[in-house]
Amino acid sequence: MFTGIIESLGLVRNIVKEGENLHISIECDFTSELKIDQSVAHNGVCLTAVDITDNIYTVTAIKETLDKTNLKHLKINDKINLERAMILGDRLDGHIVQGHVDQTAVCTEVIEEDGSWVFSFDYDSSLNNVTIEKGSITINGTSLTVVNSKKNSFSVAIIPYTYEHTNFHTFKNGSVVNLEFDVIGKYVARLLEK
Structure with missing residues (x-):
């Protein structure tokens, strides 16, 4: 669950195609606080951190996600809106956002x-x-x-x-x-x- 209040702008640092999937590596100012398997919204798309190296983390977008979102258009050095999942008990400053792009x-x-x-x-x-x-x-x-x-x-x-x-x-x-x-x-x- 997210609020739609963007926490940080990330920079796309690497994109690797594997079959129908894209592995997207992003540099941002909160990478050091992330853990593997944590959810982050990327331009509103909820994706899971699968790798963390220094100040860059990687997520994987599968075909279903790529078909319905703009992530397939990402290029190296593109800016991407980022928001970590809401903390239970925090203020809901935006509105209820699921991270499921329509x-x-x-x-x-x-x-x-x-x-x-x-x-x-x-x-x-x-x-x-x-x-x-x-x-x-x-x-x-x-x-x-x-x-x-x-x-x-x-x-x-x-x-x-x-x-x-x-x-x-x-x-x-x-x-x-x-x-x-x-x-x-x-x-x-x-x-x-x-």
Whole structure:
């Protein structure tokens, strides 16, 4: 379980393909605190640390994960949003985030305003995921509030702190991002289908 409050930006240091899997090695400032088998959200994708060497740890993304996320697009030196699992009893500063990406979206517009940014995204609505105005959405693991909700698109407003401390400052038109829709909304949508 995660909160969607990004803890650190990691740097991708190595990518090794093995069969359908990718072994992704990441350098970050909390590597020394990790243990093998610990869960970390990577751009919102919950992955398990399988190796730790000095200040670099490695995770493995399997085909199912690669098919549904933007991790297949990672390159050496890319910045990646990181969050360790929530500690029971801690504040829930974002919203309930499972680390299970529902689908990807494409950034269609970045508007710089006076002191903030508005990012717009398109996604495939045929997968039955929905956003609602002022509802929660997780983009690359970052807990955000939806604005301008439409059937297959939405926007989010980003404050300077989030812009600087997540990989939002690397997004441009065409950037592919991971989406995790609000878990309560997903259950309601499923119930309405029945």
